[in-house]
Amino acid sequence: MKQFLSFIKKEFAHVFRDRKTLIMLFGFPIVQIVLFGFALTNELKNANIVVVDNAKDLASQQIIDKLQGSKFFNVQKEIMTPSAIDAAFKEGKIKLAVVFPVNFNTDLLHLNKASIQVIADASDPNTAQTLTNYVISIVGDYQAQLSPTSQVPYTIQPEVRMLYNPDLKGAPNFVPGVMAMVLLLVCVMMTSVSIVREKEMGTMEILLVSPVKPLMVIVAKAIPYLVLSIVNLCVILLLSVYALDVPVKGSLILLLGESTLLIITALALGLLISTITSSQQSAMFASMLGMMLPTMLLSGYLFPIENMPVVLQVISNIVPARWYYVIVKAIMLKGLGFSFIWKETLILAGMAVFFTALSLRNFKIRLE
Amino acid sequence: MNEIVIKTNKLTKRFGDFVAVDEITFDVHKGEIFGFLGANGAGKTTAMRMLCGLSIPTSGEATVAGYDVFKQPEEIKKNIGYMSQKFSLYEDLTVKENIEFYGGIYGLSNKEIKEKSTELIDKLGLHNEAKKLVSSLPLGWKQKLSFSVAIVHTPKIVFLDEPTGGVDPSMRRQFWDLIYEGADKGITIFITTHYLDEAEYCNRVSIMVDGKIEALDSPAGLRQTYEAKTIDEVFYKLARKAKRSAD
Numbered sequence: 067m068k069q070f071l072s073f074i075k076k077e078f079a080h081v082f083r084d085r086k087t088l089i090m091l092f093g094f095p096i097v098q099i100v101l102f103g104f105a106l107t108n109e110l111k112n113a114n115i116v117v118v119d120n121a122k123d124l125a126s127q128q129i130i131d132k133l134q135g136s137k138f139f140n141v142q143k144e145i146m147t148p149s150a151i152d153a154a155f156k157e158g159k160i161k162l163a164v165v166f167p168v169n170f171n172t173d174l175l176h177l178n179k180a181s182i183q184v185i186a187d188a189s190d191p192n193t194a195q196t197l198t199n200y201v202i203s204i205v206g207d208y209q210a211q212l213s214p215t216s217q218v219p220y221t222i223q224p225e226v227r228m229l230y231n232p233d234l235k236g237a238p239n240f241v242p243g244v245m246a247m248v249l250l251l252v253c254v255m256m257t258s259v260s261i262v263r264e265k266e267m268g269t270m271e272i273l274l275v276s277p278v279k280p281l282m283v284i285v286a287k288a289i290p291y292l293v294l295s296i297v298n299l300c301v302i303l304l305l306s307v308y309a310l311d312v313p314v315k316g317s318l319i320l321l322l323g324e325s326t327l328l329i330i331t332a333l334a335l336g337l338l339i340s341t342i343t344s345s346q347q348s349a350m351f352a353s354m355l356g357m358m359l360p361t362m363l364l365s366g367y368l369f370p371i372e373n374m375p376v377v378l379q380v381i382s383n384i385v386p387a388r389w390y391y392v393i394v395k396a397i398m399l400k401g402l403g404f405s406f407i408w409k410e411t412l413i414l415a416g417m418a419v420f421f422t423a424l425s426l427r428n429f430k431i432r433l434e
Numbered sequence: 435m436n437e438i439v440i441k442t443n444k445l446t447k448r449f450g451d452f453v454a455v456d457e458i459t460f461d462v463h464k465g466e467i468f469g470f471l472g473a474n475g476a477g478k479t480t481a482m483r484m485l486c487g488l489s490i491p492t493s494g495e496a497t498v499a500g501y502d503v504f505k506q507p508e509e510i511k512k513n514i515g516y517m518s519q520k521f522s523l524y525e526d527l528t529v530k531e532n533i534e535f536y537g538g539i540y541g542l543s544n545k546e547i548k549e550k551s552t553e554l555i556d557k558l559g560l561h562n563e564a565k566k567l568v569s570s571l572p573l574g575w576k577q578k579l580s581f582s583v584a585i586v587h588t589p590k591i592v593f594l595d596e597p598t599g600g601v602d603p604s605m606r607r608q609f610w611d612l613i614y615e616g617a618d619k620g621i622t623i624f625i626t627t628h629y630l631d632e633a634e635y636c637n638r639v640s641i642m643v644d645g646k647i648e649a650l651d652s653p654a655g656l657r658q659t660y661e662a663k664t665i666d667e668v669f670y671k672l673a674r675k676a677k678r679s680a681d
């Protein structure tokens with residue numbers, strides 16, 4: 067026990083002495099949360115659009131008023147030739163153009179049919195799609211207003227409800243993603259680097275000659291990172307609740323428990339990486355490549371798994387973050403209990419056991 | 435000087451077809467300074483690692499501090515100290531923290547650790563440096579500290595693997611003073627070196643060539659047998675026979 071305590075004390079000393087890494091450890095999640103929460107968002111606000119009103123009649127004016135009233139657009143009204151519109155798109159001044167033809171109102175009233183041209187810059191397809199949808203729904207609104215008693219005898223009015231995230235905010239989606247990424251990154255990279263450092267510095271030899279058990283070396287190394295990760299997790303949760311208004315709807319205890327499971331999986335993975343690499347650089351590289359990329363790309367956090375090719379869908383099954391992401395979303399956003407996520411928990415626990423066993427087997431007691 | 439603390443009998447280590455250590459047999463007595471010489475690749479480090487429990491011998495027998503290297507490596511570990519070629523203290527910990535850590539993993543009590551660190555810091559004259567990071571110390575000081583830490587738990591035997599590599603001559607002299615002091619306390623010193631002048635400081639010297647022990651005697655005895663003026667000459671006479679190239 068005395069041995070163990072000395073060891074843990076030393077590991078904490080390493081961690082706290084390395085200020086740069088410590089700042090990175092705590093800075094990274096905070097920067098991520100702030101960036102994703104306030105700067106990078108897939109909601110569009112104040113997109114620059116141009117309206118070319120060739121009609122200048124009542125109907126066109128009313129629609130333009132509506133467009134101007136919406137918070138999504140920053141409307142410029144100009145008479146532009148098609149080539150001028152083209153140029154504006156090329157310079158990137160506008161994202162979308164709405165063109166009213168001459169006789170818009172007349173056509174609408176007498177022919178019961180009028181068209182508006184909507185041109186969008188689809189070099190960014192998501193933005194183009196979103197903006198056109200906004201325009202279409204505004205025009206639709208106007209149409210509904212215009213003829214409350216439509217000539218069509220039947221109308222189907224879809225009543226859409228967005229569950230769990232009614233405002234379609236970006237934050238509830240990425241907070242779980244950032245949590246998974248930070249926990250994995252800290253645990254995998256830090257453990258692997260700290261063990262490999264002992265190998266590189268030659269201190270591992272001294273430890274192996276001493277009476278300490280290899281298992282103790284490993285556990286003692288893991289503990290500071292476990293503690294740090296839990297602190298980190300709490301910081302992320304506090305930020306998400308108080309700065310981003312993403313509440314934890316389900317049980318906090320359950321969330322922390324599931325996170326600890328992910329942390330243990332990550333620590334075991336870090337250990338595994340440390341047994342197969344021999345320099346700090348390669349350990350760091352392996353952690354980045356082996357953890358960062360799959361976690362970002364294959365966990366369903368940036369890209370929906372359902373849309374991936376089958377091969378990638380299969381591969382995504384072995385990414386721990388994928389399961390953790392589902393669990394966190396279920397607990398935080400939907401407020402579900404354990405009975406809904408036992409399957410994912412079981413898979414994650416299985417991974418934890420598997421990686422721990424594998425890395426303990428690989429950890430060499432004797433230096434050959 | 436009669437008690438035997440290391441005893442080997444035809445100790446052998448193979449890596450595939452390569453015989454790194456070939457049936458070496460020798461005894462080391464308590465309190466002795468035993469020099470282990472050989473060219474690079476002669477098998478010194480491998481032999482030492484087997485005795486420390488870092489490497490399992492392929493065949494033969496060996497006991498260290500009375501314990502069998504095959505069956506009781508854990509017991510051996512409690513009774514030995516080890517200082518490797520590479521500098522092996524934590525650079526990002528202070529002098530004091532390093533002493534406390536190694537004291538801790540060898541199971542010394544808090545009181546013992548406190549006494550030991552005061553004693554050690556006094557002896558090495560590191561009062562001003564005790565709270566400084568080890569990385570700020572000059573190499574010679576680091577090596578002295580490293581040795582003192584290796585014997586912080588007063589082991590029966592301490593294994594030193596080329597401890598004076600890269601250290602200037604006056605520091606080496608001071609380092610050897612520490613070694614003598616340790617030996618006077620009854621700690622057996624098992625040392626490998628490639629500074630042949632240091633061989634003269636040992637009580638007995640063995641010279642390894644191609645995995646075998648070619649000569650084992652006191653420095654004076656060796657000079658006489660091989661009709662040489664220095665251990666240097668003895669070494670070159672023996673090493674000339676080597677077939678293995680240095681790696």
